[in-house]
Amino acid sequence: MTAAERTVPFRSDIEGLRGIAVLLVVACHCGIGVLAGGFVGVDVFFVLSGYLITSLLVAEIGASGRLDLPRFYARRARRLLPASALMLLATLAAAWSLLAPQELVFTGRAARAAALYVSNVFFDSDAADYFAPGVELNPLLHTWSLGVEEQFYLFWPALVLLGLGRESSRGRLLGLLGALTLGSFALSLWTTPRHPTFAFYELPARAWEFGAGGLLALAPLAALKLRPLAWSVIGWVGVSAILACGYLVPPGAGFPGWLALLPVAGTLAALAAGSQLPRRGAGILLGSALLQYLGARSYSWNLWHWPFVFFAAALLPGLSGPGKIVAAVAALAAASLTFRLVERPARGSAYLRPRPGLSLALAAGITVITVGLTWAGIGAGGAAASAPRFARINAAVADIASIARDQCVTPFGEDARVRTCVYGAAHPSMTVALFGDSHAIQWFDAVRAVADQNHWRLVTFLKSGCAAHDAAPLLGGAGCRAWRDQALRDLVALQPDAVFVASYTSGYGLGEAHPEADLERLRAGWRRSLEVLAGAGLTVVAFRDTPLPPFDVPTCLARAVTQAWRRGRSCDVPEKSALEPRTFQAEQAATAGLAGVHFLDLTDRLCRAGVCPAIIDGTIVYRDASHITGRYAASLAGDIARRSQGWIAAGAKRAAVPRAPAPTD
DSSP states (O other), X not given: OOHHHHHSOOOHHHHHHHHHHHHHHHHHHTXXXXXXXXXXXXXXXXXXXXXXXXXXXXXXXXXXXXXXHHHHHHHHHHHHHHHHHXXXXXXXXXXXXHXXXXXXXXXXXXXXXXXXXXHHHHHHHHHHSTTSOOGGGOTTGGGHHHHHHHHHHHHHHHHHHHHHTTTTOHHHHHHHHHHHHHHHHHHHHHHHHHSHHHHHHOHHHHHHHHHHHHXXXXXXGGGGOOOHHHHHHHHHHHHHHHHHHHHHSOSSTTTTGGXXXXXXXXXXXXXXXXXXXXXXXXXXXXXXXXXXXXHHTHHHHHHHHHHHHHHHHHHSTTOXXXXXXXXXXXXXXXXXXXXXXXXXXXXXXXXXXXXXXHHHHXXXXXXXXXXXXXXXXHHHHHHHHTSGGGHHHXXXXXXXXXXXXXXXXXXSSSOOOOOEEEEEOSSOSEEEEEEESHHHHTTHHXXXXXXXXXXXXXXXXXXXXXXXXXXXXXXXXXXXXHHHHHHHHHHHHHOOSEEEEEOOOTTTTSSOSSHHHHHHHHHHHHHHHHHHHHHTTOOEEEEOOOOXXXXXXXXXXXXXXXXXXGTTSOOOEEHHHHOOHHHHXXXXXXXXXOXXXXXXXXXXXHOBTXXXXXXXXXXXXXXXXXXXXXXXXXXXXXXXXXXXXXXHHHHHHHHHSOOOOOOOO
């Protein structure tokens, strides 16, 4: 045992905080509605790491006058790498057996990134690409936080050494950590609305959470001379704040940003109280047998829980919350075995502990082997996915629409420029517009076909991730609201004969913990946009959003092709699980009293007899878990023309009637 390890004693309150953090994360991933904000458990882990690693490094330098970097990194490698490599290889093996080749490629790429400690960068890159496979469909999504932690371990010792300097000046280290923490927090605030995936996944925007823990480790708390009752109150407030965040912090856009201050502050309060009152107050709860058991196994349970939940859902499509909880409990059993047979022996090996060089060499070897196997998995999956039997499915996945997205669609993210493209006749009989997000893009081929048939001009106003209504969070970045407002102004200035509008709405009220509030947001958001268009005398044809499958349809079809035992299973979706009738009622309520606003409902062409088929008339309907294929949308052009022609004609007649001049004073 090193001098630092002797100087930093075990604290049951920290182990209990680990237990709470992993419980929150697992509950969130199991879809437990009251803990939908359980992802804040990751923030708790980040603060704990900053606190513990800073304490350990400062203690080692104080005890020995130096920092043994090889020994530090060897400890980290023995602590993290064996269990992580085991989970990665087991996940790859499960993906080979249970998933389609296309999924094996995606899983292999994520496993390779995780083995190289950059999975957070991998998922940031993929999440920022709006039309890439959804990162939530990857069994290794949870490794992003491990990537952030491992990157933190790489640079933090150098930072502490630089801060302490030869004089071991805690004041200078406090100043350096304070500057880093404030700078990173400012970056987090700036990037959260503008580059939300960077803010969520990348270390520069998360370093302030580690920094906050480090600052607390250096703070002279005993000098405050607070009474035990005060520390007890602080501890309970901290633990309560962490738990409350799991219930109150909404998932989606806006996090981390200011919201992350809540779990960070709660963790700091609980840590501070625990340092002064370790076994009293909140320490009684944190020291309970259950939280101590979970805290000790928190790393392994965090490793295993998401693959178990993911593959359980793959085996049992539509797996409910209780089923996911069962899978998570099974993962805890696997975590307990990993803790006993792999994690604890590797960390405490009497042979490896005094041989940091050997530990690092073994870590490098494990990394090389893991990366090599992931590369093999990627190659095997890619070769299998290119087989002719997958050609139709692969084509459906790529079938977004024939629109030139680079020129005609404002990209997902901060960009607020309104990119428009014009299609159709040189001397049109009428001008129509298409306005909305990716759920409007999916209708482009159909609307263009209608325009071509009628010799109309079509003008597009499209931005990925930015709905025509303003009920949604700023999913498309800070430029979303600015883009929408400018697009509305441009539409009013254009004065088209009709505006086709489509946006994502099917998820509103569907499985929400508080559907009434969600649906009211949708109604009010639609109302604000429709009032602008209707107030300008424009005819609006708004598509009812397409049914929302609870799984990725092409993935389901590909799995059925791959595994014989799946071929009798249907990838069709029950209509009741894909559509919430109250959602459409809220949208219709938004049109009350607005002239010239109509909703176009094509649900009868997507669902039949209570079922929404995956394939209709030989055409795959969905390209993912949300969007219909361009080909199937184009097949509905005739239905769109027949159902909307009366509204558009009536609007043209209304527009031709001279309007009375506005009254003057």
